[in-house]
Amino acid sequence: GDHEQLQAIGAGAPFRAIAEAVGHAQLSEVRRQKADWQKQASIDFASHRTAAGLSAYEARGSLHLKTDRAETLKAIIADYVADRSANPNDTRIAMAHRRDDVRAINAGIRAQLQESGELAKGSNNPSGDKGEELAYQTHNGKRSFARGDRIVFLENDRDLGVKNGMLGEV
Incomplete structure (x- = not known):
């Protein structure tokens, strides 16, 4: 964990207490971005130099207003x-x-x-024939899904056998 990035865990800030008692590790290099300019832009964003980070993307045609x-x-x-x-x-x-x-x-x-x-597109046919959409009632309202749709599950559900962050395809 990085105490600069994550909020304290629970009452009493136990993460901070552990870090003070036994020490901590700090991320010191950017690994996700491969290009040097992107790495520097990430450091700029993390260091609250937002204008510098945005300028790097703008200079390479990657910022569109x-x-x-x-x-x-x-x-x-x-x-x-x-x-x-x-x-x-x-x-x-x-x-x-x-x-x-x-x-x-x-x-x-x-x-x-x-x-x-x-x-796929088509009429809302509950049979699920190819080319048709299926509509399901979710806790956020009615949603339509078609063959080829990609779904990201946002919570664990043992009955469905899915975990938060898993991807599925209809």
């Missing part, structure tokens, strides 16, 4: 789908701060993939 929400969502969706087509074996993630934006991004990506034939 938009004028409004609709334009931003459209660009995120287009970039995601284009990268998926260009690099089908790679992984990618599209993130947003607000749940409404997350839903809009997911819906836009699904619509694009359905339009291109990479994701």
